[in-house]
Amino acid sequence: MKEFTDADVLPSTVFDGWIQAERSELVYDPPEWMARGLQETSSGYGRKLNSGLKIHFNGKLYRIYTTIFSNAGTCWFTSKGKRYSVS
Numbered sequence: 001m002k003e004f005t006d007a008d009v010l011p012s013t014v015f016d017g018w019i020q021a022e023r024s025e026l027v028y029d030p031p032e033w034m035a036r037g038l039q040e041t042s043s044g045y046g047r048k049l050n051s052g053l054k055i056h057f058n059g060k061l062y063r064i065y066t067t068i069f070s071n072a073g074t075c076w077f078t079s080k081g082k083r084y085s086v087s
Contacts, residue, residue, distance in 0.1 A: 019086050053075075060079075
């Protein structure tokens with residue numbers, strides 16, 4: 001697991017910044033209901049869906065959320081009031 005810091009944040013026009021992370025650099029820690037194969041919404045779409053992943057950023061683990069509508073999705077997390085995109 002990689003420790004991301006402010007030095008890893010790249011500029012973004014939509015978010016306060018974005019971080020480029022490989023899947024192997026994230027922590028898979030799904031909630032109990034997700035580990036049983038259940039979905040958060042019946043459609044699978046929503047503004048703040050739990051991804052089951054966490055990112056280690058500035059010494060803390062943050063839950064990564066996904067916003068999905070239609071066939072496009074964005075992964076993001078919030079730290080100290082700032083939203084960061086993860087790709």
